Amino acid sequence: MITAEQKPIQEIMEYVRPYSRILLVGCNECVTVCAAGGRKEVGLLSSALQMAFMQEGKVLDVKEMTLERQCDPEYVEELAGSINQVEAVLSMACGCGVQEVARRFKEKPVYPALNTKFMGASERQGVWAERCQGCGDCVLGLTGGICPIARCSKRLLNGPCGGSSHGKCEINPDVDCAWQLIWDRLKALGLEKRYEDIAPAKDWRASRDGGPRRIIREDLAS
C-alpha cells in the first residue's frame, strides 16, 4: 500500500488560514489502512483545526467527506455537489489523490494534509516499512523475494557492501541489511549459487529516470 503521515498541524494551518470554509476530503483506501487519512482521521483533523483557529478567534467551517478512492475520477466526481460551497480543499489522500482532485476542480485551490511516504507493508501494529520503489522491472525473482532497490540503502544489486554488520545496515543499527536478508532467504531456498551471477547494470528507464510513467492497456483503454 501507499503509506502517508499527517503533516505538522502548523503547516496545515498556514495553508487554510486564508479561508473560512473548506472541504476536508479523506480516502478509504491505503491511507485509511495506515491510519493517516481515513474517515476517522478526517474527523480528528477537522476538530483539531477548528479548535486551533477558535483560539485565534476565527471560525473555520469544515465540511468533511471521505471518498472510496481519491485517485479515481469516478469517485472524485462525488465532490462536485459540494465544491462550490467551499473556498478550498484540504486533501487527506496520498499525493495521487490530491492531484486527482486538483485536476478535476481547476478553479479550486487544493492542499495536502499528508506527507506521502512510500510503498510498504505493515511490519506489526502501527509500524510500516518500505518494500518497493516501483522500479518498473521487478527483480524479486532473483533476490529471494526481498527488494534490493527499496531495502538496501545503496540499492546494490550484486550483494552486500562492506558495511553490513550483524545483519544490520551501515546507516543505522535499526535498519536490516537487505543483502543479509536476501542471502538468508537464498540459502533457505537452496539457491546460494544464484548469488554469483552478476546482475548487470540496471536499465533505470523503467523507473522514474525515464520520465513520468504511464500504463496503457489497449484492451481496456477507451
Add this chain to the structure above:
Amino acid sequence: MKTQSALEKVLAAGHLAVTSECGPPRGALPDKIKEKAELLRGYVDAINVTDNQTAMVRMSSFAACLFIGQMGLQPILQMVTRDRNRLAMQSDIIGAYAHGIDTMLCLTGDHPCFGDHPMAANVYDLDSIQFVQMVKIMRDEGKFQGGDEIQNPPKMFIGAAANPFGDPFELRVARLAKKVKAGADFIQTQCIYDLDRFEKWMEGVRDRGLDEKVSILAGVTPFKSVGMAKYMKNKVPGMSVPDELIKRMSGVPKDKQPEEGIKICVETMQRLKEVKGVRGFHLMAIEWEQKVPEIVERAGLHPRPLV
C-alpha cells in the same frame, strides 16, 4: 600487460606492492595535497586519492590525482558510485586517462548519511561490481556502457575493494569471486586487525584459486591512540578489532601509544607477508602520512623496486 600502470608492473615483476593513500583537502589548497604526496615519494608504488571520503566534500580525486601525477608520482584514481551516474563516471575516466592516469579503484562509497551533506540525493546508478565491469568493457572492448565505441579507449588497471570483515562472512569470498569475474585486476582490502578472520578468508580465496586471478593488497592502518582503536572497533561498520589490540594500546602511556600503534601495524604486515596470496600492502595512515616511510622501512619493504 593490460595497461601502462606502474602498479601493474610492480605486481607483474613479482614484487610485494605498496600503495598508500592521500585524502584531498577540503578547499582549493593544492599545496596540501602536494605536501602529503611528497612524504610518500620513494616509499610507495602508487598513491590512492580518495573520492569524497566518508561522504564529506573534498577536492575531487581527479583534480588531486593531476597534482600528484605532475610531481612524477603514480596516482590511483578512486571513484565512488554514490555521487555520479554512469555518464559522469565514464567521462571522468576518459578525462583522467587522457591526463595519464592509468590506475583506478572502483567503489560504492559510504552512504551520504555519514558525511556533511546527509540531505544530498544519492546516486548509486551502478554498484561496485557493475562499475568494475563497465571499466573493463571500456578498456578491453573499447565500448561505453551504453554500447557505443570509444575513440582511444582508457586502459585502466582496475582495482576494487574487499572487506573480509563485513557480514555475512560466508558471502565474502563469493563477493570477491564476483568482483574478479567482473574484471578486477587488484584488490585493496579493508584495514586488517583481525588476522584470524583475514586468514580464514584468504583460505577460502585460495581454495577457489582467486588469489591467482587477482592481486590482493592487504589493507593496514596504524592506530594513533587507544581512542582511535576503540573508535574503529565500535563506530566503523564492518570493521573487526580484536580486544587484545585494544588492551595492548591501553596498556601503554598516552605518549607511547603512537609508537605502539606503529609496532602493531608492522607486526601485522610481517605476519601478512607469510599469508599465501597476499601480493602487497595498502597502507592507510589516515592523516598520518608522515609515518608511512617509517612503517614501510620497518616492514622491510624499502627501497621500492624500479620498474
